Amino acid sequence: MTRYDPRTAEPRQRARWEAAKAFVTPTGETGRPKYYVLEMFPYPSGNIHMGHARNYVMGDVVARHKRAQGFDVLHPMGWDAFGMPAENAAMERGVHPGDWTWSNIAAMRDQLKLLGLSLDWSREFATCDPAYYGKQQAWFIELLKRGLVYRKEGVVNWDPVDNTVLANEQVIDGRGWRSGAEVEKKKLTQWFLRITDYADDLVEGLASLDRWPEKVRLMQANWIGRSTGARVTWPLKGDVPSGFESVEVFTTRPDTLYGASFVGLAPDHPLSAAIAQRSSEAAAFIAECKKGGASQAEIDQAEKIGFDTGLTAIHPLDPTRTVPVWIANFILSEYGTGAIFACPAHDQRDLDFARKYDLPVIPVVRPDGAGEDFAVADEAYVGPGRIFNSADLDGLDVEAAKKAAVARIEAAGLGEGATVYRLRDWGVSRQRYWGCPIPIIHCEACGPVPVPADQLPVELPKDVTFDVPGNPLDRHPTWKHVKCPSCGADARRETDTLDTFVDSSWYFARFTDPTADAPIDKAAANRWLPVDQYIGGVEHAILHLLYARFITRALSDAGLMEVKEPFAGLFTQGMVVHETYKAADGKWVEPTDVEIVADGDRRTATRRSTGETLTIGDIEKMSKSKKNVVAPEEILEAYGVDAGRLFVLSDSPPERDVQWTTGGVEGASRFVQRVWTEFDGFDPAKTGDARLDEALRRETHKAIKAVSEGVEGFRFNAAIAKLYAFVAVIRAHAEAGGEARREALSALARLIAPFTPHLAEECWARLGQDGMVLDAPWPDYDPALVTDDELTLPIQINGKRRGEVVMPRGAPEDQVREAALANPAVQAYLVSVSQSVRKVIVVPDRIINLVAG
RNA sequence: GCGAGCGUGGCGAAACUGGUAGACGCAAGGGACUUAAAAUCCCUCGGCCUUUGGUCAUGCGGGUUCGACCCCCGCCGCUCGCACCA
Numbered sequence: 001m002t003r004y005d006p007r008t009a010e011p012r013q014r015a016r017w018e019a020a021k022a023f024v025t026p027t028g029e030t031g032r033p034k035y036y037v038l039e040m041f042p043y044p045s046g047n048i049h050m051g052h053a054r055n056y057v058m059g060d061v062v063a064r065h066k067r068a069q070g071f072d073v074l075h076p077m078g079w080d081a082f083g084m085p086a087e088n089a090a091m092e093r094g095v096h097p098g099d100w101t102w103s104n105i106a107a108m109r110d111q112l113k114l115l116g117l118s119l120d121w122s123r124e125f126a127t128c129d130p131a132y133y134g135k136q137q138a139w140f141i142e143l144l145k146r147g148l149v150y151r152k153e154g155v156v157n158w159d160p161v162d163n164t165v166l167a168n169e170q171v172i173d174g175r176g177w178r179s180g181a182e183v184e185k186k187k188l189t190q191w192f193l194r195i196t197d198y199a200d201d202l203v204e205g206l207a208s209l210d211r212w213p214e215k216v217r218l219m220q221a222n223w224i225g226r227s228t229g230a231r232v233t234w235p236l237k238g239d240v241p242s243g244f245e246s247v248e249v250f251t252t253r254p255d256t257l258y259g260a261s262f263v264g265l266a267p268d269h270p271l272s273a274a275i276a277q278r279s280s281e282a283a284a285f286i287a288e289c290k291k292g293g294a295s296q297a298e299i300d301q302a303e304k305i306g307f308d309t310g311l312t313a314i315h316p317l318d319p320t321r322t323v324p325v326w327i328a329n330f331i332l333s334e335y336g337t338g339a340i341f342a343c344p345a346h347d348q349r350d351l352d353f354a355r356k357y358d359l360p361v362i363p364v365v366r367p368d369g370a371g372e373d374f375a376v377a378d379e380a381y382v383g384p385g386r387i388f389n390s391a392d393l394d395g396l397d398v399e400a401a402k403k404a405a406v407a408r409i410e411a412a413g414l415g416e417g418a419t420v421y422r423l424r425d426w427g428v429s430r431q432r433y434w435g436c437p438i439p440i441i442h443c444e445a446c447g448p449v450p451v452p453a454d455q456l457p458v459e460l461p462k463d464v465t466f467d468v469p470g471n472p473l474d475r476h477p478t479w480k481h482v483k484c485p486s487c488g489a490d491a492r493r494e495t496d497t498l499d500t501f502v503d504s505s506w507y508f509a510r511f512t513d514p515t516a517d518a519p520i521d522k523a524a525a526n527r528w529l530p531v532d533q534y535i536g537g538v539e540h541a542i543l544h545l546l547y548a549r550f551i552t553r554a555l556s557d558a559g560l561m562e563v564k565e566p567f568a569g570l571f572t573q574g575m576v577v578h579e580t581y582k583a584a585d586g587k588w589v590e591p592t593d594v595e596i597v598a599d600g601d602r603r604t605a606t607r608r609s610t611g612e613t614l615t616i617g618d619i620e621k622m623s624k625s626k627k628n629v630v631a632p633e634e635i636l637e638a639y640g641v642d643a644g645r646l647f648v649l650s651d652s653p654p655e656r657d658v659q660w661t662t663g664g665v666e667g668a669s670r671f672v673q674r675v676w677t678e679f680d681g682f683d684p685a686k687t688g689d690a691r692l693d694e695a696l697r698r699e700t701h702k703a704i705k706a707v708s709e710g711v712e713g714f715r716f717n718a719a720i721a722k723l724y725a726f727v728a729v730i731r732a733h734a735e736a737g738g739e740a741r742r743e744a745l746s747a748l749a750r751l752i753a754p755f756t757p758h759l760a761e762e763c764w765a766r767l768g769q770d771g772m773v774l775d776a777p778w779p780d781y782d783p784a785l786v787t788d789d790e791l792t793l794p795i796q797i798n799g800k801r802r803g804e805v806v807m808p809r810g811a812p813e814d815q816v817r818e819a820a821l822a823n824p825a826v827q828a829y830l831v832s833v834s835q836s837v838r839k840v841i842v843v844p845d846r847i848i849n850l851v852a853g
Numbered sequence: 854g855c856g857a858g859c860g861u862g863g864c865g866a867a868a869c870u871g872g873u874a875g876a877c878g879c880a881a882g883g884g885a886c887u888u889a890a891a892a893u894c895c896c897u898c899g900g901c902c903u904u905u906g907g908u909c910a911u912g913c914g915g916g917u918u919c920g921a922c923c924c925c926c927g928c929c930g931c932u933c934g935c936a937c938c939a
Contacts, residue, residue, distance in 0.1 A: 003892095215857055215934080222856075222935060229939080251939060264939090304937080330937040340939045348854095349937060422938060541934080598880060603863090650878070651865050659865065663879045671878090673893095709869085718867070721877035728877095794873040799920045801873050841919050847872045849919050 004676035006640025013758040014116055022774055025120045026072045035071035036528045037063045038508055040536030041078045044104040048111040050576035050622055050660060053632045054648040058573055059535050060117045064754040065711050068778035074528050076511040077119045079105050079126035082435045082500045084162055084178060090466040097434040101128055116641050116757050123514050127503035134457025135519035137439035141450040142558050148194045151448060156427060158186035163469055164430045191438060192425040195550045199224050199421045202549055211569035216541040223542050225422025230254045230406045232415040234263055234313035237322060241274035250336030250420055255401035258390035259343040259364035261354055263313040263325045266333035275309050282307055289329040304353045305329050316414040328353060336420050351380040364389045365398060428499045433464055433472045435497030443484035443491040452485050471495055504544055505551035508566055525561045530568040538572035571714060574657040578628040580617035581605050588627040589614055619659055630660050642756035643669035650720040671724060672759055678730050679745055679763040688737025696733040700744040701785035707751045723752060747779045795820045796849040802829045813842045820848040
């Protein structure tokens, strides 16, 4: 009997896989179906952490399982390698961002390889590789030609710490998503991608993504924020600034037009600005509005305030009516037209405003059953009902009135039905060095000219300095000075680089043939896309996943590939969390320095190095700041990769967070030993008895069924629990014959292979099987063996279990009923409560319930 | 405020489609082996009671059903996302 030693076995098996080039993706006509498994590729920060490990292990389980099921599997890995941290390192430590990034990649690649993942490393690339970003520049120019890229001066979100522009998606609570700095507004000329052209399609497409979490689809739909209604023009009266003879509003409630009591303008609406030019009062009011912060709390508390401009607007459906024009702080210039008409009776914000400034509240929708005198007090009525007080719209329901009102507005030439979106075009210019250069040359005479194809890639210059803030490309002595490709005159290279989210918006397509001349090889893309199973953190639910869906559509429309949705299946996994420990001085203490002593249900923590008592804090995401990090390498050293892989999947459902505990990984390690013990003690010549052999066979087939269902349903924790139980069963059948035990162990080796691949190979070899378990087919179960011939049926009386009866499977109902009624435990109970049976419910092969009284 | 999800032992969690609640693991307690420890193995492990049994128990209160962790109604709590979106 030998002890299993992962420290020798695991490297031995990895060397075997490597020597056999086992994970190189099959190419050419194999006749097998394809399966593309992808985990969101990592940013090369320098270290693989537990969260990465769990993510990649999940993908690996899927990849290995699909391979065993006979699929050709594509399972690649690469690096999302551009971005700010490399430049920060350059500024702090004087290293070049490229050197820093590439050495991180080398370190992380080595760490990843220790995890025994079935990755095709021959397809590896980093987005900072000119061979990759040059192709990105090529399709960028393609999209430019198709009008999907444009340049515009606009107000941008400026991150004063990172010294760059941020997309709307990258501003969270008014702060930069990376730096946390309060975002400033700044006017800049920027490159934009026309994602709004695809707004409708991106919403519609969500419906087809039936293997995405509902939550992510909802988040995307909300982000795009489509709403349908109408644009309505209100002619203005009074002392109107020139050029503003009317104002256009957007509304989703054209049915309530007759309930209008004022027209409202955003403080930064052009008309507001024009009014401010001649009225210092208005200017002061607008300044007041801008004071408020953008944070949640500030918006919650912000009071609705307004300023009466003195202008009036003529009602578009009734020229005899006019309403006042106000500037109000709660109107957003970025949404719709930046102007509204207010119907206080049927909109809470409008109502609050109207009450405050004593404006009329005119109800025009009344719920069924309400009379002519229907009125609202402090709560706007937003429900369904019939229109009244509204001329010829009277009597219509809300939906019909919307249509009728739009038709009338259109007939009057004062507007039309319209759909607006919350989604804005994607600003992709970043004033940074470490990114993909935007392949454009600016010429005085010709304007912005794309870099000709034969001059791609536009490579980043290596000789740059980071000693002063700002973009090093901008101050590089020679790089930006070029000739205009069109007229030959002196011209200037674009020095902005692309948002790194562009890099990750198409890498999954490049993986299908990373050496292709074209950005995407169509045949390879058609073979492999869409990604069948994409796995990553839910934090990418909007940004990355929305951008990738957009770019996929744009590139397909440009003829570069032929899929619409990049990710057919999406799984968002939970994080790895750990307890935190705090010393009396408030400093966090790392787990390796903590000794936990349990006394019954109470646990106390002591610091090993000093002996002081620690406070056990919350269970939180592993982070350097809380020092609650457990490095994968340490675990692999102590328990082996397989135990670590098993544990990160065994303790919680994959979509939920898993709490890292030493005890847990020790348990997994014990399981690894128990598995080995069964194989190591295997004696093929052993004779057993027929009943025991049969029992083991049944258990084997039941285990195959349960584990297969667990793996397929992404219930890895449940699958692993079944494996634990199966090993206990095998052990309990130690006296079964060699043949039955071989069947059980052969199945076990293949069932554990996705989770603990090294151990599985060792076991497979110990069984004397040829080749690698990696290539062995996934075991099938015999349906006849997973159902028992005899069943123990519980007998309930009034819903409480009072006894049980053993019956043959499929026993006729009256026979079951007889047996249940004759059951001694049942009889005894009925006597003790002096009740008799009134009714018998038999659920075949399940349960019997006696209704007694 | 709007939307989504969740709430089960000391802890992580199981429970297929409404059919024996707590599988599996951790922690804990007891025992075997050992000079001792580690490792390993065996037993106990939701609460209470008169313990071969009874009774209560899946956040709380109702309901539907022969039967509810599961379905319905109303609360409470937690987590996530969005947020003055017209």
